[in-house]
Amino acid sequence: MAKTLMIQGTTSNVGKTTLTAGLCRILAQDGHRVTPFKPQNLASAAYVTKSGDRIGIGQAVQAEAAGIKPDGRMNPVLVKPCGVGTEVCIRGKPVPGIKKYGEMVQLMPEVLSAFRSLEEEYDIIIIEGAGAAAELNLMDRDISNMGFAKEIQTPVVIVGDIECGGVFASLYGTFGLFDDAAKKLVRGFVINRLCGDPKHLGAGPERLTGLTGIPVLGVVPKLDVHLQEEDIPGPIPRDNSLFEDKAYREHQLDLLADALHESLDMDAVYRILEEQS
Numbered sequence: 001m002a003k004t005l006m007i008q009g010t011t012s013n014v015g016k017t018t019l020t021a022g023l024c025r026i027l028a029q030d031g032h033r034v035t036p037f038k039p040q041n042l043a044s045a046a047y048v049t050k051s052g053d054r055i056g057i058g059q060a061v062q063a064e065a066a067g068i069k070p071d072g073r074m075n076p077v078l079v080k081p082c083g084v085g086t087e088v089c090i091r092g093k094p095v096p097g098i099k100k101y102g103e104m105v106q107l108m109p110e111v112l113s114a115f116r117s118l119e120e121e122y123d124i125i126i127i128e129g130a131g132a133a134a135e136l137n138l139m140d141r142d143i144s145n146m147g148f149a150k151e152i153q154t155p156v157v158i159v160g161d162i163e164c165g166g167v168f169a170s171l172y173g174t175f176g177l178f179d180d181a182a183k184k185l186v187r188g189f190v191i192n193r194l195c196g197d198p199k200h201l202g203a204g205p206e207r208l209t210g211l212t213g214i215p216v217l218g219v220v221p222k223l224d225v226h227l228q229e230e231d232i233p234g235p236i237p238r239d240n241s242l243f244e245d246k247a248y249r250e251h252q253l254d255l256l257a258d259a260l261h262e263s264l265d266m267d268a269v270y271r272i273l274e275e276q277s
Contacts, residue, residue, distance in 0.1 A: 002119045003273040004154040008129035008145050010170040014161040015192040017058040020128040024066040025257040027124055034124040036062030039111045040077040040104060040144040041130060053092020054078055061227050065253045076114035077107050105141035112151060127154060134177035146182040155187040155272050163193045168204050175212050187272045188217035195222050218264035225256045
């Protein structure tokens with residue numbers, strides 16, 4: 001049975017995809033069979049696997065970080081805006097008939113099936129949530145964040161972006177909006193994209209821990225690391241030519257892993273994973 005860790009965020013674009021890729025890289029470097037997984041992704045473009053499956057570009061990057069081939073199971077539900085509507089791909093294949101976001105909850109069995117399949121093949125699964133983790137209007141039909149986390153009882157780390165301002169309030173508020181079952185799954189906070197010395201945060205991290213009982217696992221600096229973005233104008237070409245410069249991407253992933261080694265408490269991350277033994 002694979003060990004799991006889920007990366008959720010206070011909002012969209014806080015760095016969940018990059019953090020997940022970096023953790024996949026570190027764990028792969030440490031000799032683990034690790035795979036990324038994102039239950040549902042909303043993106044303007046898709047990566048096409050060798051078998052023709054469409055998945056989020058982020059999961060393709062994360063798979064590369066883990067040293068494995070992108071697989072349709074890694075992103076079982078992909079929602080792509082198309083003009084006035086959306087295209088929904090399940091395990092990489094377009095499926096008609098799903099027109100409203102609220103209908104996504106019907107796809108939880110598909111999400112769990114893909115996850116269980118990967119669980120049989122890998123030692124560790126690093127799961128990326130989608131958007132904001134505590135959207136009150138979506139919690140009753142969530143398959144992307146705590147809805148999924150509660151289904152599989154995975155430990156969760158919440159990421160906040162300090163560049164957006166109010167990072168302590170956003171982390172505290174996100175945690176506070178969770179129900180008791182969700183709060184029990186949260187194992188840590190990460191503050192992302194800090195410019196400057198972490199000492200400038202003063203007693204902020206300690207006070208956040210005092211208020212919530214949840215440790216801050218790291219303060220990640222704003223990184224000069226360039227990975228393929230998920231939202232680009234138009235689809236990625238069928239031959240995925242935007243992914244051609246493999247040597248460059250490998251170097252960027254190594255830089256990312258090195259930076260996270262310096263800024264994250266990886267011993268704590270491993271302890272969280274080992275809790276599931």
